[in-house]
Structure formats: structure tokens, C-alpha cells
Amino acid sequence: MLVLVTYDVNTETPEGKRRLRLVARACVRKGRRVQSSVFECLLNSAEFISLKHELSGIVDQEHDSLRFYNLGNEYRSKIEVIGTDRGYDPSDTLMI
Amino acid sequence: MLVLVTYDVNTETPEGKRRLRLVARACVRKGRRVQSSVFECLLNSAEFISLKHELSGIVDQEHDSLRFYNLGNEYRSKIEVIGTDRGYDPSDTLMI
Known part of the structure; x- marks a missing residue:
């Protein structure tokens, strides 16, 4: 299933900036x-x-x-993009 | 249906900052x-x-x-929140 993860982290403190990095890093792995x-x-x-x-x-x-936001398995038809799009479809085969 | 709108607007220029305001204003209306x-x-x-x-x-x-992201009509079960949540369920009756 495709899960959309969105976040707002309060970065007014150095600790907040660190949380932001950690959240992003955890999401990048997944x-x-x-x-x-x-x-x-x-x-x-x-x-x-x-x-x-x-x-x-x-x-x-x-x-x-x-x-x-859980978009389930049939997610492609639920997503529309206008403007820039950062990359590939998560379930596509990645040619290296 | 519930549609999730997410955006990244390049705000390196004054024009970009203006676009950001206009996008937010349009979304706030909807x-x-x-x-x-x-x-x-x-x-x-x-x-x-x-x-x-x-x-x-x-x-x-x-x-x-x-x-x-089109979450359809049965969206409540597809959304989970951790941490702060800004307000009300969009389809709830607003008591004024």
C-alpha cells in the first residue's frame, strides 16, 4: 500500500532542527x-x-x-501532479 | 470526496513568495x-x-x-495523526 507521510516540525530550536533531520532520514529510508x-x-x-x-x-x-494518508494499493489513479515531480514511481523497477 | 493538496513553491524570489501566498489563499477558500x-x-x-x-x-x-491525492469519500479511516492537529474534521458541523 502507498502511505503518504507529511510533517511539520517546529524548527525554532536546535533540537527542532535535529528532529527534522531525523524524521526526513527515517522517511528517506522507507x-x-x-x-x-x-x-x-x-x-x-x-x-x-x-x-x-x-x-x-x-x-x-x-x-x-x-x-x-493511506492510499491503498490502487494509488496511481489517485495522484495528480502539476509542476515539478521529483523522480520515479516508487513501485517502478529502478534501472542502475 | 476528500482531496489532499500539497505544494512546494520556490520562494527564492519575491514573485515566488507572492505565488506561495496566492496558492495558500486559494486552498484556504476550499x-x-x-x-x-x-x-x-x-x-x-x-x-x-x-x-x-x-x-x-x-x-x-x-x-x-x-x-x-484523491482520498475518495471514505477518507476518515485512511488518515492518522501523530502530534499537533490543526482543528476540525472538514465535514463536521461548525458550531458558531
Whole structure:
């Protein structure tokens, strides 16, 4: 299933800037960054639970916001892009 | 249907900052801001077409990114939030 992860991390403090880096790093490991704080992650249920657990351990729940949108398996028809698009379809074969 | 609108606008120029304001203003008229550049908009098909048309007329398609995620009508079970949540369910009755 494709899970969209969006976040707002309060970066007014050095600690906030560190949380932002950690959140982004965790998401990069699991998916594709499509905008500065928007990631598309192809995950099974266990991976989704694990990612939520990891991210909730990083953020400050009083000041930061994490949102997860589950687009299911038939996600392609649900996504439209205008303007720049950062890269590849997460489920495409990556030719190296 | 609930449409998620996410955007990255290049604000390196004054013109970019202006585009950012106009995009946000257009989205505020149609939905709920849940994160700095993430909006949840309850739209019918005609409204969705109209919003896309309006936003594509604002952005610089070479430098900005607009993404639309159609979550359909049964969207509540597809959304999870960790941390701060900016407000109300878009389809709830607003008591004034």
C-alpha cells in the first residue's frame, strides 16, 4: 500500500532542527521524497506500524505534526501532479 | 470526496513568495490547512477541476510542485495523526 507521510516540525530550536533531520532520514529510508516534507512510502502493514513507531519516537508531539494518508494499493489513479515531480514511481523497477 | 493538496513553491524570489501566498489563499477558500503546505479539501468533481485550474494558473510549473491525492469519500479511516492537529474534521458541523 502507498502511505503518504507529511510533517511539520517546529524548527525554532536546535533540537527542532535535529528532529527534522531525523524524521526526513527515517522517511528517506522507507520511501520517496516528493516535496520538502511530503513522502510517498510503499509499505506493508508491519512496515507502516514500524515507521509510525519510529517517527513518533522522534517528534515532539506538543509542537510537531505528523500525518499519514493511506492510499491503498490502487494509488496511481489517485495522484495528480502539476509542476515539478521529483523522480520515479516508487513501485517502478529502478534501472542502475 | 476528500482531496489532499500539497505544494512546494520556490520562494527564492519575491514573485515566488507572492505565488506561495496566492496558492495558500486559494486552498484556504476550499479546505482546511492541516500543515504549512498541506490542505484537506472536501470537493466534488467540478470543484476539484476548478481548484486545479486555479492553482495551475498561479504556480510556476518549472519551479513549483503541486500534488493532489484523491482520498475518495471514505477518507476518515485512511488518515492518522501523530502530534499537533490543526482543528476540525472538514465535514463536521461548525458550531458558531
